[in-house]
Amino acid sequence: MLFYILKRILQVIPVFLGATLLIYFMVFAMPGDPIAALFGDKQPPQALLDEIREQYALDQPFIIQYFNYLGGIFRLDFGTTFSGQDVGEVLARTFPVTLRLAIEAIVLAAVLAVVIGSLSAFFKNSWFDHTMLVIALIFIAVPVFVVGFFAQYVFGVVLGWASPTVGENNGWLGLLLPASTLAVSVYATSMRLMRSSTIETIGQDWVRTAYGKGLPRRRVIPVHVLRNSFIPMVTDLGTTFGILMVGATVTEGIFNIPGVGNTLYQAILKHEAPTIVSFVTVFVVVYVFINLLIDLLYGLLDPRIRYVS
Known part of the structure; x- marks a missing residue:
């Protein structure tokens, strides 16, 4: 190990x-000059542009810039933004927000996937199974920004159950609505994996042997069936968690979440x-x-x- x-x-x-x-x-x-773009249409003297490029080491060849960056990483110095902020401070301010959002979304998605997926497997080909599969297909087909705007309008504006925007209220409770939006958007795949894995596990020899030895259903299902059915779902949710850490930009934009996605998007533009x-x-x-x-x-x-x- x-x-x-x-x-x-x-x-x-x-x-x-x-x-x-x-x-x-x-x-x-x-393409483009990021330093010149800072001044918009009114360009300063060339001497000032050259001074700023030298300050940020943008006048150096690419490989020199890269090695300078690596050296800074080993010194825990992530550099400075063009607005003068320390990148490490920006990361420390935004990363925990996105981390909370991703964790909350994954936990909600995992609970939905395990409960609905296992019930669909145990009641295979029932009305519940068919209904849940149709709903899962709908969630897979509908883009996350559609789900986000719908949740924001219905639960935030019409019903008033949650704030339509997050802003500074980015604690666990304040992120519940956007996390739920991400959860229902990503849970469908894990739910279908959980269902198919559970159906396959139920037919395995060790499950029939457990029943043959007289073990009760309350012992066989959690220990022998669900435990061995978790692996495909865990793989999918683990991969999804990494994607959420990077790709929650749309949801953060809809709910005005001061996280990594918004910050990274602005950095790309600049x-x-x-x-x-x-x-x-x-x-x-x-x-x-x-x-x-x-x-x-x-x-x-x-x-x-x-x-x-």
Whole structure:
């Protein structure tokens, strides 16, 4: 187990270097002058533009800029935005908000997927099963911004159950409505995986053996059926969590959430290379860590899995 964990951690190094190099190159290759864009239509003297470029090391070749950035990362210095803010402070302010949103959405999606997916499997081909599958297909087909605007209008404006926008009220309770929006948008795939996995597990030999040994249903279902049915769903939700950390931009925009998505979007518009690459670097580390955690959960869910290499 320990050797496996160390091996996976070492695999983070080339992933980290490759991801940051690719993103930095893409930012570097973007058309336009980010410094000139700061002044809009009224351009300052060329000497001032050159001074600002030198301040942000934008006058250096690409590879020099990249290695300067890597050196800053190892010193925990993520650079400075074009507005003069420390990128590390911006990340510390916005990352926890998006993290809370993603965790809340994944927990809600997991509860829905386990409950509805397992019930659909136990009552296969019933009216409940068919209804839940149709609803899941609807959620898969409808874009998240449609679900977001609908939830915002119905539950925030018409019913008044929640605030239509989040703003500074970005605690766990304040993020419940946008998290629910993300949850119903991503749970459908996990629910269908849970259903199919549960149906397959119910027909396995060890389940029939457990019943044959006289074990009660309340023991067989949670221990022998649901536990072994979790693996596909855990993989899907783990991957989805990493995607939510990066791709919740639309939901954050709809509900005015001061998270990573909005900040990253503004940084892309301004060509702020330090902000973009710093955020992506954190995403890479989080995503790899989540995948490592998922791999380790496999061993807990299925005792047959052993980490020998």
